[in-house]
Amino acid sequence: MSEPGAKHKFAFYLGCIAPNRYPGVESASIKAMKKLGVELVPLKGASCCPAPGAFGSIDMNVFYAMAARNLVLAEEMKMDIALVCNGCYKSIWEVNHKLKHNKDLRDAVNEVLKEVDMEYKGTINVYHTAELLYNDKFIGVDKVRDSVTNPLTGARIAVHYGCHLVKPHKDREFEKEVMLNTEHPMWMEELVSALGATPVEYRNKMQCCGAGGGVRGYDIVHALDITNEKLINLQEEKVDALTDICPFCQLQFDRGQIEIQEKFGATYNLPVLHFAELLGLAQGMSPQDLGLDLHGISCESFLRKVL
Amino acid sequence: MAEKKKTTTTKKTVTKKPITKKAAPVKQDIKKQAPAAKPAAKPAATGSTTQQKPRVGVFICHCGTNIAGSMDLMAVQEYSKTIPGVAHVDNYQYMCSTPGQGKIEKAIKDHKLTGIVVAACTPRLHEPTFRTATKEGGLNPFRFEMANIRDQNSWVHMHDQVGSTEKAKDAVRIAVAKAALLQDLYPKSVPVEKAAMVVGAGVAGMQAALDLAAAGIKTYLIEADTSIGGRMSQLDKTFPTLDCSQCILTPKMVDVGRDTNIELYTYSEVNAVEGYIGNFDVTIRKKARGVLTPKEAEARGLVGGGCNGCGDCDAVCPVVKPNAFEMGMKPRKAIYINHPQVVPLIYTIDFDSCIKCGLCVTACGPEKRAIDLESKDEFVKVKVGTAILATGYELFPIEKKEEWGYKRFENVITGLEFERLICASGPTGGHLVRPSDGQTPKKVAFVLCAGSRDNTGSGKPYCSRFCCMYSLKHAHQIIEKIPGCTPYLFYMDIRSFGKMYEEFYYRIQDEGAKFIRGRVANILEDSKSKNLHVMTDDTLLDRPVDMEVDLVVLASAVQPSADTNRTRKLFGVSCSMDGWLLEAHPKLNPCGTTTAGVFLAGVCQGPKDIPDTVASAEGAASAASIPIHKGEVELEPYFATCIDEKCAGCGMCVNLCPYSALALVEKDGRTVMEVTEAKCKGCGTCGGFCPGGAIWMNHFTTPQIVAQIDAFLLGGEQ
Numbered sequence A: 001m002s003e004p005g006a007k008h009k010f011a012f013y014l015g016c017i018a019p020n021r022y023p024g025v026e027s028a029s030i031k032a033m034k035k036l037g038v039e040l041v042p043l044k045g046a047s048c049c050p051a052p053g054a055f056g057s058i059d060m061n062v063f064y065a066m067a068a069r070n071l072v073l074a075e076e077m078k079m080d081i082a083l084v085c086n087g088c089y090k091s092i093w094e095v096n097h098k099l100k101h102n103k104d105l106r107d108a109v110n111e112v113l114k115e116v117d118m119e120y121k122g123t124i125n126v127y128h129t130a131e132l133l134y135n136d137k138f139i140g141v142d143k144v145r146d147s148v149t150n151p152l153t154g155a156r157i158a159v160h161y162g163c164h165l166v167k168p169h170k171d172r173e174f175e176k177e178v179m180l181n182t183e184h185p186m187w188m189e190e191l192v193s194a195l196g197a198t199p200v201e202y203r204n205k206m207q208c209c210g211a212g213g214g215v216r217g218y219d220i221v222h223a224l225d226i227t228n229e230k231l232i233n234l235q236e237e238k239v240d241a242l243t244d245i246c247p248f249c250q251l252q253f254d255r256g257q258i259e260i261q262e263k264f265g266a267t268y269n270l271p272v273l274h275f276a277e278l279l280g281l282a283q284g285m286s287p288q289d290l291g292l293d294l295h296g297i298s299c300e301s302f303l304r305k306v307l
Numbered sequence B: 001m002a003e004k005k006k007t008t009t010t011k012k013t014v015t016k017k018p019i020t021k022k023a024a025p026v027k028q029d030i031k032k033q034a035p036a037a038k039p040a041a042k043p044a045a046t047g048s049t050t051q052q053k054p055r056v057g058v059f060i061c062h063c064g065t066n067i068a069g070s071m072d073l074m075a076v077q078e079y080s081k082t083i084p085g086v087a088h089v090d091n092y093q094y095m096c097s098t099p100g101q102g103k104i105e106k107a108i109k110d111h112k113l114t115g116i117v118v119a120a121c122t123p124r125l126h127e128p129t130f131r132t133a134t135k136e137g138g139l140n141p142f143r144f145e146m147a148n149i150r151d152q153n154s155w156v157h158m159h160d161q162v163g164s165t166e167k168a169k170d171a172v173r174i175a176v177a178k179a180a181l182l183q184d185l186y187p188k189s190v191p192v193e194k195a196a197m198v199v200g201a202g203v204a205g206m207q208a209a210l211d212l213a214a215a216g217i218k219t220y221l222i223e224a225d226t227s228i229g230g231r232m233s234q235l236d237k238t239f240p241t242l243d244c245s246q247c248i249l250t251p252k253m254v255d256v257g258r259d260t261n262i263e264l265y266t267y268s269e270v271n272a273v274e275g276y277i278g279n280f281d282v283t284i285r286k287k288a289r290g291v292l293t294p295k296e297a298e299a300r301g302l303v304g305g306g307c308n309g310c311g312d313c314d315a316v317c318p319v320v321k322p323n324a325f326e327m328g329m330k331p332r333k334a335i336y337i338n339h340p341q342v343v344p345l346i347y348t349i350d351f352d353s354c355i356k357c358g359l360c361v362t363a364c365g366p367e368k369r370a371i372d373l374e375s376k377d378e379f380v381k382v383k384v385g386t387a388i389l390a391t392g393y394e395l396f397p398i399e400k401k402e403e404w405g406y407k408r409f410e411n412v413i414t415g416l417e418f419e420r421l422i423c424a425s426g427p428t429g430g431h432l433v434r435p436s437d438g439q440t441p442k443k444v445a446f447v448l449c450a451g452s453r454d455n456t457g458s459g460k461p462y463c464s465r466f467c468c469m470y471s472l473k474h475a476h477q478i479i480e481k482i483p484g485c486t487p488y489l490f491y492m493d494i495r496s497f498g499k500m501y502e503e504f505y506y507r508i509q510d511e512g513a514k515f516i517r518g519r520v521a522n523i524l525e526d527s528k529s530k531n532l533h534v535m536t537d538d539t540l541l542d543r544p545v546d547m548e549v550d551l552v553v554l555a556s557a558v559q560p561s562a563d564t565n566r567t568r569k570l571f572g573v574s575c576s577m578d579g580w581l582l583e584a585h586p587k588l589n590p591c592g593t594t595t596a597g598v599f600l601a602g603v604c605q606g607p608k609d610i611p612d613t614v615a616s617a618e619g620a621a622s623a624a625s626i627p628i629h630k631g632e633v634e635l636e637p638y639f640a641t642c643i644d645e646k647c648a649g650c651g652m653c654v655n656l657c658p659y660s661a662l663a664l665v666e667k668d669g670r671t672v673m674e675v676t677e678a679k680c681k682g683c684g685t686c687g688g689f690c691p692g693g694a695i696w697m698n699h700f701t702t703p704q705i706v707a708q709i710d711a712f713l714l715g716g717e718q
């Protein structure tokens, strides 16, 4: 059934932004995780997660039912879900958590799912791939370090954690069991070090990228203002690249820089890479395989440093 | 002779056992010559009561509407009349009142009752009350049994009238089953050692020790640190009067050092505790200090030797470490004192960092010869009648609240660090400076409730109670000492509840301190200037705040001091979920604990400012002196008894007993178990275990418990 050496198998939920804007995230995740003993099996027939801000702010019933449908697809595969996006994590992890603990809600959602002959049972868990990488139970930092063939030595890399994976801290099990704190986490920096790069801290690291909660769609100038502040703080620390674990944050930092240039006239040219892309590079994947040429902001300066 | 009172059919009398050497002599209660009931060899249906037909009186309490409001008491009353063995049933608004108790007394006489059941609150609250009433009526007080129909019934089933009524009937029936089999028991008295122990010599422990000593009681004061005074000795001034902390504390420290009734053990801890109220055997561990006191020197034949506090050693010691008393902001040597005013003025070697170079030995010289680099821990055994725990507090490690950047940002400090920085004898001579550059700050933010009143799971849920007030004090000190510097207090609400505290709050407002109501969400550091941005929401003006300041002071939450948990376990004291030591009753017995003879003083029980700490210490000292002055204490007669005929001498129980109350002895050529009654707490571990059923638990006998179970399961029909 499983790939020789694959200790863990997950239903791989891709979401929307990764496959459409940053396809490298998909290929890098599948290939890099395989080297680490984790097989990601595509979750066929999945829909949008749905986006927590866009749907969650408007119609909760649709929000729950859509997320539940994605969960049921994985339940049918008898596999836990792994995903690559904080927004997807918020929707799918949180709906799973709520449905498991609230019978009334579960009954109501199953009423809707009946129309498509589905039933949510609550038999699986949901993980972010970053969480799988960090948690020794699945992979762990040491194994990540051992898998590196092209260490990113000399690169100064800052981390953007994003909001939805770590907050609200009260429900997040990963928080409590593995990393214990949300206000100034350092576990992503540990992963960055494992790739041979130098993690760099910067002011207000935990601030939002600016896009989340529907702000990007509703008030782009406001959203970019927040992003701009983060970029200023990053520039102060002279970082070579920013890494994230959420394609939506990545979009905001990457395309956002072009928009910021248009709207505010500020230029940063800061390469922005999903951690899966960084991991792929460190494991020897080529920039073309990773689709880095599809980024809004050129990764050239960074690649020159690490390749 | 151990005989059952009024018993005519005792099959075999058991000789009164000799007391084992370890236990204190157990005195018989002089008024009652008969000892506690002894079981017959076949204890089934044993007991003096069974000889006469049981006549149980049931008294049902309304507790105002506490009970009566949630169940049909008349139905319970009518039902009680039908329970076998019940001779009389009554009810009253408040059974614990004088008329309520009068009903019990009268009914015992009028109806010739043999046992009493009161269906009311809990034994913890009113067992003593009703035992007294039972005794006043002429019955042995242990003929009383309580049915809890309030805390475990009406209060939990407030909205289930039918269910709670049924449950109350069950409770009464079960209690009657036991009451019918209750036996006369007679408490024993043990003499109380005329000495006390106080653990922890902060202001609480010092005050308690001084009071006990003044009452003529020999007091052992045990302090873990090298000198006494606790946290208060680290403070600069004290609210609301602003008197200098050292000035009011030092005289007390000197008194403690001088008092002939106080035997002070610093750099020491409690190592083991055995025994019970009146007779605690405590082992004190004196940690290797490396320096002899003049007394210790004399004991070694070095007359005129020992440490005189000259500091010659300090001058030559090459090892430098941070001084914890100065919150690590000043260096000390491997041989050190906390500060110049220490009591006792004896140096200590920190053997974890000492390199044993011997320079100090030479510097100390051949006259004093105070330094012994080979000194080892010593153990001292003392006997005390009562003990007070006063182990105080430490700061919650506020770096765990990562959003405020303590230990990450140089200019974020704690309130205790502020105390040392503003104190004339502190590391900067009383100049408040920014740790990053030594500059005087112009704008200081105080973050109140830092880690307190925090339900996120990473802080403490409780209010630390003195941080509002000391932050006001700090604001005042800044305004007074640094012209042009403004303190900004970020608060949730200001808790200035004590005497003259609210007035102090107004005074600080008038002096120009600024108050912003909002919890600080985040603190950011400007990496160049090392200034800090305090981010919050001003909830009065309803707008976000991003304030740049030079220095941030976190009013960190407090938590029990590190060694509290180990120490409390030695004394058998419980703690609440957050680790503070648990009092016997939060309102009516705030200084006592559930372990008889052990009391609490000061912050170890929960955050208290100095006035409350001293008041609690005086309360604890007074409570701890009562048994000592009385000279003897009564022990509950719930001890285990061995039925020698049934005992196979296997000795399994001896190892099980958590109180070391059991031993195997030779008796009439056989090995049997013997109980040291004064040590037995009646926990029943042995009784439940004994494979031969040879252990009889007074007041919780097998027949009594079986009768209760039957009454519950079989509804009274046996």
Ligand SMILES: Cc1cc2nc3c(=O)[nH]c(=O)nc-3n(C[C@H](O)[C@H](O)[C@H](O)COP(=O)(O)OP(=O)(O)OC[C@H]3O[C@@H](n4cnc5c(N)ncnc54)[C@H](O)[C@@H]3O)c2cc1C
Pocket: B199, B200, B201, B202, B203, B204, B205, B222, B223, B224, B225, B228, B229, B230, B231, B232, B235, B237, B238, B239, B240, B268, B269, B270, B390, B391, B392, B393, B394, B415, B416, B419, B466, B470, B473, B561, B562, B563, B564, B567, B601, B602, B603, B604, B608, B609, B610, B611, B613
């Ligand atoms: C920054 C700050 C400012 C303050 N300012 C004021 C003020 O202005 N006015 C005011 O009223 N209150 C103030 N307080 C509160 C005050 O510090 C306490 O009320 C007081 O110190 C409590 O005294 P204590 O003896 O109960 O505890 P502590 O002072 O903590 O003393 C406990 C003692 O027990 C010792 N100990 C601990 N464990 C053991 C053990 N297992 N065995 C032996 N010994 C042990 C410790 O070493 C210590 O000496 C302030 C507190 C802080 C943090």
Ligand code: SF4
Pocket: B313, B316, B317, B318, B319, B333, B334, B335, B349, B353, B354, B355, B356, B357, B358, B359, B360, B361, B373
């Ligand atoms: S022997 Fe130890 S305490 Fe004495 S001077 Fe040397 S290092 Fe200091």
Ligand code: SF4
Pocket: B448, B449, B450, B452, B453, B462, B463, B464, B465, B466, B467, B468, B469, B493, B494, B495, B555
């Ligand atoms: S005393 Fe004041 S600052 Fe301290 S926890 Fe209580 S309310 Fe907060």
